[in-house]
Amino acid sequence: MEAALFAGLMFLGVLAIFISMVVGAQLDPVQARLAQIATKPRTLEELELQRPLSERTIKPIIQGLAKLSGRFYPANTVRGIALALKRAGMETTSTEFILGVKVFAAIVGALGGAALVNAVTLDTTQTLIAVPVGLIVGFKAPDFYLSSRAGKRASQVLDGLPDALDLLTISVEAGLGFDAAIIKMTEKMKGALAEEFKRAAGEQRVGKSRQDALRGIVERVEQKELANFISAIIQADQLGVSMSKVLRIQSEQLRTERRQRAEERAAKAPVMIMLPTIGCIFPSLFIVILGPAALTAMSTCSQV
16 A cells, blocks of 8 residues: 555656656747747837837827928028037937927927917916017927036036046156046046047047037037137147146146135035025014914904
């Protein structure tokens, strides 16, 4: 009896091992995926559906509007948008696409503003007024975005300029040439300023002169301090002045200006703190202090 029971248990164990091996082989994820790909090739429709929704719907609409609106835009406006894209660090984006975005944002702003005003007021006159207002706001919104992004980028460049000048000064005084010092600085630093100098160094390698490459940085970054520094470098290069002395003077001047800007911001801090204090804390204090007195006065007047 015990021998038969032991034999049965052994049979069940071997059967369980065999079934697990078969099921495991059948449920192998790699084999299952390969079988799925082999038996069910992906169609163009499936590949199209894998793209984001914005690329399948909004982007074609914007491109169509860009083709229509590009015919009516003056050349000065197109050049202004191209310059704004450079200063915002978005040179890979075409001006035609931004024109399409402006038209699309204007249409959305007009329809959205009219729908919102109509839902709130239910007034036809105000709804009609909201259409041109939303049209103008939507049309100008991309310009505001580009200018805001360019301003943030210029601020990043200004904050990193003294440190970059220190690295350039140390490298030049250590014996490196100015071009080699720029490459060394771009290796040690990150950010918009390092990218601009790296681009200038690359333009020099393909045959562009140093002066034209540095002037290109001034065109792409709207920052007075950077323009003054590059102007001093170009003049020193033309006149044969020692580059290390110019870099040392510019570094000290920019570091002094950065300290003055920090002191100016610190002086504005009490005024900026006072505004939320007046707007948020004082009304609560008035309610707590004058509330009971007002309730007492109202009850006294009602009794009289």
